Amino acid sequence: MNEHDSEKVAGVLLARGYKQVERLDAADVVLYNTCSIREKAAQKVFSRLGELRPADWTRPGSVRIQPDREVISQGLEPHEAAAGRLKDRPIIGVLGCLAQQEGEGIFERAPWVSLVCGSASYRKLPQLIEELETGKRRVTGLETETDETFETEITRRDNPWRAYLTIIEGCDKACSYCVVPFTRGPERSRSSASVLQEVRQLADAGYTEVQLLGQTVNSYADPSGRKMRFSDLLLAVAEVPGIRRVRFTTSHPRDFGNDIVQAIEAVPAICEHVHLPVQSGSTAVLKAMARTYTRSEYLEKIAMMRAAKREISITTDIIVGFPGETEKDFEETLSLLDAAQYDGAFSFKYSPRPNTPSLKMQDVIPEEEKSRRLAILIERQREIQRARNEKLVGKGFEVLVEGKSRRENQWSGHTSSNRVVNFTSQREESLGDYVQVKVTGATPNSLIAISERHRDFSLRTE
Numbered sequence: 001m002n003e004h005d006s007e008k009v010a011g012v013l014l015a016r017g018y019k020q021v022e023r024l025d026a027a028d029v030v031l032y033n034t035c036s037i038r039e040k041a042a043q044k045v046f047s048r049l050g051e052l053r054p055a056d057w058t059r060p061g062s063v064r065i066q067p068d069r070e071v072i073s074q075g076l077e078p079h080e081a082a083a084g085r086l087k088d089r090p091i092i093g094v095l096g097c098l099a100q101q102e103g104e105g106i107f108e109r110a111p112w113v114s115l116v117c118g119s120a121s122y123r124k125l126p127q128l129i130e131e132l133e134t135g136k137r138r139v140t141g142l143e144t145e146t147d148e149t150f151e152t153e154i155t156r157r158d159n160p161w162r163a164y165l166t167i168i169e170g171c172d173k174a175c176s177y178c179v180v181p182f183t184r185g186p187e188r189s190r191s192s193a194s195v196l197q198e199v200r201q202l203a204d205a206g207y208t209e210v211q212l213l214g215q216t217v218n219s220y221a222d223p224s225g226r227k228m229r230f231s232d233l234l235l236a237v238a239e240v241p242g243i244r245r246v247r248f249t250t251s252h253p254r255d256f257g258n259d260i261v262q263a264i265e266a267v268p269a270i271c272e273h274v275h276l277p278v279q280s281g282s283t284a285v286l287k288a289m290a291r292t293y294t295r296s297e298y299l300e301k302i303a304m305m306r307a308a309k310r311e312i313s314i315t316t317d318i319i320v321g322f323p324g325e326t327e328k329d330f331e332e333t334l335s336l337l338d339a340a341q342y343d344g345a346f347s348f349k350y351s352p353r354p355n356t357p358s359l360k361m362q363d364v365i366p367e368e369e370k371s372r373r374l375a376i377l378i379e380r381q382r383e384i385q386r387a388r389n390e391k392l393v394g395k396g397f398e399v400l401v402e403g404k405s406r407r408e409n410q411w412s413g414h415t416s417s418n419r420v421v422n423f424t425s426q427r428e429e430s431l432g433d434y435v436q437v438k439v440t441g442a443t444p445n446s447l448i449a450i451s452e453r454h455r456d457f458s459l460r461t462e
């Protein structure tokens with residue numbers, strides 16, 4: 001979602017006549033999009049801002065020195081990292097969740113920054129940039145109370161085949177560990193007409209795959225009179241001529257109903273992949289996390305998907321070391337991995353975040369213990385993926401060709417189930433084409449295959 005926000009922000013600048021440059025030292029404006037979901041991501045931002053400090057930054061009088069923070073020094077000697085790397089005084093802006101979280105505090109820690117704007121205020125960006133262009137020294141966009149979404153005429157997309165498309169912004173859930181409701185504001189859905197219009201434009205521009213985005217994408221609630229449910233929208237997007245694949249992420253288990261599974265069953269263009277974060281396999285921990293479902297309710301959703309006529313690939317997110325997570329709770333997460341049989345999992349050590357209820361919870365798990373649990377979890381999931389992928393040897397898949405390897409005759413792409421496939425083809429494949437491949441080998445994170453157009457195809461797949 002952050003990547004797509006950056007694409008839309010670039011669109012705002014392009015519409016104002018700016019051009020994208022390859023190198024930092026050629027830029028008049030540097031906008032830095034940030035994440036604050038975990039502490040590590042937030043720390044990176046300040047070290048990066050230190051690197052962006054103009055070499056001749058000498059404003060000792062105006063800088064509030066904070067002895068415990070190293071970003072701001074007396075500012076008298078040239079900063080090595082920035083020296084020679086920046087154009088003379090570019091506009092430097094900080095966007096995204098850390099901007100929202102730290103607000104004007106960013107100006108204190110990095111006074112060379114002139115714009116601070118959270119994602120809920122991006123619709124104000126053209127106006128903020130105009131204020132900077134007309135001489136204002138500092139501008140902010142920090143409101144989160146809004147029912148507007150960020151739409152822009154031009155979006156500069158980085159991937160030539162897969163286009164991201166936000167359909168719902170913000171989040172109204174209140175998971176006790178999560179900063180998103182604070183940094184991205186309340187839930188706002190785009191009208192179905194506006195989403196469908198953008199999909200038609202994308203298809204006309206040659207995109208064949210679209211990915212609908214939202215923190216809780218399946219909580220989509222059409223604000224227009226058409227009142228489309230999320231599953232209706234999926235079906236309508238899949239009907240747009242030229243669209244061959246429709247993906248969506250991230251789904252929240254509470255709002256995940258059988259109508260979504262039925263849509264996947266009915267329409268091949270809707271991808272057979274659901275990302276359904278569980279976070280923990282223990283009902284007690286899920287309760288403390290305020291996830292609004294129990295272990296068995298979650299497993300019912302998995303059973304519903306496993307009963308579908310198409311084989312649906314399921315992936316998840318997991319947090320280990322949440323405050324109060326006992327060894328038994330952790331064991332329950334491991335046994336949930338066995339029961340759910342995920343095709344992929346993003347796993348994280350719990351990271352305490354500002355403003356969140358879990359910050360004040362007791363029984364904090366020591367860092368080493370979190371690391372131990374994370375390593376066990378990753379290993380268990382790796383073995384599950386290896387076994388699942390090995391069962392696919394001999395099967396055929398359609399792959400969107402997305403990359404050419406440096407090695408001769410080697411290509412890569414994704415299946416509808418979002419598996420990465422590295423395949424051999426003697427033909428000069430065209431990037432963006434869809435080809436049939438047969439799986440000849442498997443690793444935990446990818447499939448090895450051979451294209452049907454390869455001359456050894458029948459030999460290698462017997």
Ligand code: SAM
Nearest residue numbers: 177178215216250277317318348349350351353
């Ligand atoms: N909205 C999505 C959801 O509800 O699943 C994803 C939100 S978040 C951007 C992506 C993942 O980061 C979450 O699913 C969760 O596993 C992880 N995460 C969020 N807050 C965290 C925290 N404080 N510590 C560790 N991981 C966290």
Ligand code: SF4
Nearest residue numbers: 171173175178180215
């Ligand atoms: Fe964060 Fe929970 Fe909202 Fe996901 S559903 S963004 S984890 S509060």
